[in-house]
Amino acid sequence: MRRRFLSNVGVESPYDPADVTTVSNVENGLAEKVPTQADFLSVGGVTALAEALVQRMDVGRVLCGHYPNTYIAWMQSVSAADLSM
Numbered sequence: 001m002r003r004r005f006l007s008n009v010g011v012e013s014p015y016d017p018a019d020v021t022t023v024s025n026v027e028n029g030l031a032e033k034v035p036t037q038a039d040f041l042s043v044g045g046v047t048a049l050a051e052a053l054v055q056r057m058d059v060g061r062v063l064c065g066h067y068p069n070t071y072i073a074w075m076q077s078v079s080a081a082d083l084s085m
Contacts, residue, residue, distance in 0.1 A: 005073035013073065014064040022057045029056070 005013035033048040034040045040049070053059050064070060 001070075001073045001077040004076045005069065008073055008076075009069050013070065014061045015070055016061060016065075019057070019062050019065060023062060026052045026056045 001015075002013045005015075030048060030052050034045040039045045
C-alpha cells in the first residue's frame, strides 16, 4: 500500500496502523470524562474532546488514513483472494 500511495501521490503515506489503538484509547478516555450525550454537548464535554484530540493524537494523520488516495492505494494493493474468508 505504501508503495502504491507513493507512486500515486508522490509523497509517503502518513497512515500508521498504530492509530487504531490511539483512537480507541482516546474514545475510551473521553467516554469516562463525558459519559452521556448531554455531557458531551456541555462546555466541559467540548473542552474534554478538544483536549483529547489535541493532546493525545495527530488528528491530521488519523484523517489521512481515510482520504480517497489512501483507500485507492489499499484497493490497488490487495487481491480478491486477500478479501475473502
